[in-house]
Amino acid sequence: MSLAEVAEAVGGEPAAADGTVTGRVTADSRTVAPGDLFVALPGERVDGHDFLPAAAAAGAVAALATRPDGALPCVVVDDPVAALGRLAAAVHARLAAGGLTTLGITGSSGKTSTKDLLGQVLASAGATVSPPGSYNNEIGLPLTVLDADAGTRFLVLEMGSRGRGHIARLCRVARPDVGVVLNVGSAHLGEFGSADGIAVAKGELVEALPESGTAVLNADDPRVVGMAPRTRARVLTTGRAGGADVRAEDVALDDTGRAAFTLVTGGSRAPVRLRVVGEHQVANALSAAGAALAAGMAPDAVAAALSAAEPRSRWRMEVTRREDGVTVVNDAYNANPESMRAALAALAGLPARRRVAVLGAMAELGPGAAGEHERLGRDAVAAGVDLVVAVGADAVGIAAGAAAAGATPARAVRVPDRAAARELLTEVLVPGDVVLVKASRSYGLELLAADLLAAGAGA
Numbered sequence: 167m168s169l170a171e172v173a174e175a176v177g178g179e180p181a182a183a184d185g186t187v188t189g190r191v192t193a194d195s196r197t198v199a200p201g202d203l204f205v206a207l208p209g210e211r212v213d214g215h216d217f218l219p220a221a222a223a224a225g226a227v228a229a230l231a232t233r234p235d236g237a238l239p240c241v242v243v244d245d246p247v248a249a250l251g252r253l254a255a256a257v258h259a260r261l262a263a264g265g266l267t268t269l270g271i272t273g274s275s276g277k278t279s280t281k282d283l284l285g286q287v288l289a290s291a292g293a294t295v296s297p298p299g300s301y302n303n304e305i306g307l308p309l310t311v312l313d314a315d316a317g318t319r320f321l322v323l324e325m326g327s328r329g330r331g332h333i334a335r336l337c338r339v340a341r342p343d344v345g346v347v348l349n350v351g352s353a354h355l356g357e358f359g360s361a362d363g364i365a366v367a368k369g370e371l372v373e374a375l376p377e378s379g380t381a382v383l384n385a386d387d388p389r390v391v392g393m394a395p396r397t398r399a400r401v402l403t404t405g406r407a408g409g410a411d412v413r414a415e416d417v418a419l420d421d422t423g424r425a426a427f428t429l430v431t432g433g434s435r436a437p438v439r440l441r442v443v444g445e446h447q448v449a450n451a452l453s454a455a456g457a458a459l460a461a462g463m464a465p466d467a468v469a470a471a472l473s474a475a476e477p478r479s480r481w482r483m484e485v486t487r488r489e490d491g492v493t494v495v496n497d498a499y500n501a502n503p504e505s506m507r508a509a510l511a512a513l514a515g516l517p518a519r520r521r522v523a524v525l526g527a528m529a530e531l532g533p534g535a536a537g538e539h540e541r542l543g544r545d546a547v548a549a550g551v552d553l554v555v556a557v558g559a560d561a562v563g564i565a566a567g568a569a570a571a572g573a574t575p576a577r578a579v580r581v582p583d584r585a586a587a588r589e590l591l592t593e594v595l596v597p598g599d600v601v602l603v604k605a606s607r608s609y610g611l612e613l614l615a616a617d618l619l620a621a622g623a624g625a
């Protein structure tokens with residue numbers, strides 16, 4: 167696009183200089199390459215406008231910015247975030263008219279894992295844009311859209327929400343042809359007020375679908391399958407219940423915690439053997455399968471691609487065996503009650519001399535947070551965890567719950583911070599132990615998992 171076309175798309179003041187964006191759109195000056203358009207985003211700690219000279223030096227053609235700058239031609243806009251969304255919407259409209267199929271995924275948990283599976287499945291059938299990580303907000307989703315081009319056949323978008331209207335807004339940037347709703351859980355319960363409130367927000371995805379589209383709904387979650395009347399699109403259900411359109415039968419876990427099952431849809435049956443860890447991944451795989459089927463893939467091809475799909479995004483059930491024989495499971499990207507229980511079940515399925523769960527707090531649960539943390543401690547004991555380590559002041563209820571469920575003081579330990587947890591675990595972990603590390607993202611326990619891996623290097 168020429169800078170004049172960019173300005174028209176975003177409703178901005180055209181740059182003084184002529185130019186054409188031949189590369190990518192990026193908001194990170196460290197990734198700028200020749201031909202790129204740099205978006206100068208305001209931030210809590212840094213201002214993207216401070217990096218305009220760096221972007222210019224790296225070869226950027228221009229920037230979206232709130233003010234002109236001598237370092238780089240600027241398309242001047244009032245709000246760079248809103249302008250980014252408008253630019254992505256304009257590009258998406260062009261690509262959709264050219265035959266692009268867009269698939270959107272939302273849910274309280276499992277969005278990124280499902281997106282990663284679906285992206286790899288679709289890539290076996292055609293050029294697909296589905297980046298690793300969680301680009302699921304008003305910045306990440308437009309940047310994902312803008313990675314697509316005329317050669318892209320499938321665009322996979324993850325859609326997060328922290329309130330009503332958020333998903334609807336993302337769908338106005340890129341209206342999906344296929345909408346996948348995974349589950350309605352407790353993530354951000356403190357912001358939504360109730361699970362029904364979460365369901366209203368997640369259902370904005372199916373409401374945005376065209377009549378020619380497909381809503382892929384998890385039949386095992388009543389709130390999700392209950393969204394069917396909210397869409398004009400065709401409804402395709404997934405799940406382990408017998409009535410689901412796309413279902414898993416004969417589910418079994420191997421000794422590494424990876425699931426195998428038979429994918430059943432219509433009159434077709436095909437074997438699937440997942441390479442991602444945890445029985446909870448079966449539901450994610452079924453949702454990915456339903457979406458791929460809705461996009462036109464054949465069941466056998468979907469099953470084969472699911473069986474070949476690898477973990478892609480960091481800190482989500484990353485299983486690493488140290489040289490000394492200790493296994494670290496880094497699932498510390500984020501946490502809510504449902505994903506915590508899924509991780510504990512995965513830990514229980516791994517062969518181990520001893521199972522250790524290092525758990526931080528779950529954020530944004532609202533008034534019920536104390537009870538949920540106490541329940542988590544009980545759940546850990548029920549899952550057969552041999553040692554529960556609760557990290558941080560906000561996680562005190564986890565240790566208390568484990569103790570209430572019968573864990574001795576030696577099996578339910580509370581430590582004040584990451585450093586104390588590292589010191590304790592360095593002392594107690596021995597070959598054959600498997601240690602799960604999980605908490606909400608804001609607590610940064612992925613750094614503890616990295617510490618544990620470093621401690622075993624060269625052992």
